[in-house]
Each structure stands twice: as C-alpha cells, then as structure tokens.
Amino acid sequence: VRPGETLDLLTGLGNGYDPSAARGRRTVLIGGGVGVPPLYGLARRLALAGEPPAAALGFQTAADAFLAESFLTLGCEVLVATADGSLGERGFVTEPLSRLDYGYYFACGPEPMLAAVHALGREKGAEGQLSFERRMGCGFGACMSCSCETLAGPRRICVEGPVLRSGEVRF
Numbered sequence: 494v495r496p497g498e499t500l501d502l503l504t505g506l507g508n509g510y511d512p513s514a515a516r517g518r519r520t521v522l523i524g525g526g527v528g529v530p531p532l533y534g535l536a537r538r539l540a541l542a543g544e545p546p547a548a549a550l551g552f553q554t555a556a557d558a559f560l561a562e563s564f565l566t567l568g569c570e571v572l573v574a575t576a577d578g579s580l581g582e583r584g585f586v587t588e589p590l591s592r593l594d595y596g597y598y599f600a601c602g603p604e605p606m607l608a609a610v611h612a613l614g615r616e617k618g619a620e621g622q623l624s625f626e627r628r629m630g631c632g633f634g635a636c637m638s639c640s641c642e643t644l645a646g647p648r649r650i651c652v653e654g655p656v657l658r659s660g661e662v663r664f
Contacts, residue, residue: 518596520546525602551586555579
C-alpha cells in the first residue's frame with residue numbers, strides 16, 4: 494500500500510471482553526503469541542480500576558516474546574513459558590498457569606491453547622472469557638465460516654464473538 498491509497502475494510506467486528514465479570518476475583522490474563530496484545534489493553538483497564546491481574550504469556554522462543562515488561566509496569570504478576578525453554582518455563586503457558594490460584598480468566602490465543610485453558614479453568618472452578626482467532630470469510634455473519642460450537646448451537650465469531658464466555662463453549 495502506498496501513501497494516499499484507499500483501502501476497503503470491515504473493522505470493529507464482534508464484541509470485546511467484559512471486565513466487570515471479573516470484579517472482586519483473582520484474575521489472570523492468558524495470552525499465546527499474537528493473542529498477547531489485546532490482553533495488554535485489558536490489563537491496563539483492570540490496573541486503572543485498582544485490580545491488576547496476573548498475566549500468563551506463552552511464546553515459541555525468547556526471540557518471539559514481547560510485552561512481558563509492559564505487564565510488569567502495570568503491577569501484574571507475570572508468568573512466561575516458551576516451547577523451547579529459552580525464556581521462563583519450558584512448555585506451554587498452561588504449565589505455570591496450573592500452579593496459579595485464580596477465580597476468573599481472560600484468554601486469547603490459538604484454539605488448542607484456548608481448549609487447554611478452558612479445561613484447566615474447569616478443574617479449578619474458574620470462569621472466564623475466550624477470544625477466538627478465527628478467519629472471517631464475510632465479516633457480517635452470512636457465510637458461517639467462522640462459527641464455533643456452543644451449548645446453544647453455532648455462534649458466529651464475527652458477530653457473536655470473538656469473545657465468548659467459557660461456560661458456553663464446546664471443545
């Protein structure tokens with residue numbers, strides 16, 4: 494794209510996190526790779542409200558890691574895991590997360606990570622919100638290509654998502 498060119502885009506699709514659902518509970522933000530940045534904005538909102546969350550961040554390698562220091566400056570406890578062990582704990586983000594005590598979570602990352610976070614949350618009796626990374630074919634709900642199975646039937650990530658409550662999702 495060159496300066497001055499016009500782009501035809503659909504933006505602002507779906508919904509975002511509802512931070513009020515976590516009020517008064519020990520909260521953790523769980524991000525994998527490109528799922529980390531949306532959680533930083535949420536961490537800022539929670540910290541400004543006087544409830545800085547913990548942050549569990551997962552990456553492939555230390556070279557891929559980013560924003561951990563920024564979460565620390567907000568007063569967040571930060572746990573990092575890398576697949577190769579080059580930064581933080583070796584393995585998936587669920588490794589350090591499994592030892593953390595929390596009652597509510599917000600997660601964003603690849604779907605296998607969301608499924609593992611969901612299962613761990615159920616074991617701990619924690620509720621949460623999951624932000625799905627799905628390709629959106631049409632962006633306004635007609636094609637159903639971004640659908641996710643829930644207890645109430647398929648939900649369109651571009652319209653009813655990308656954030657869904659953990660209790661409604663079927664993995």
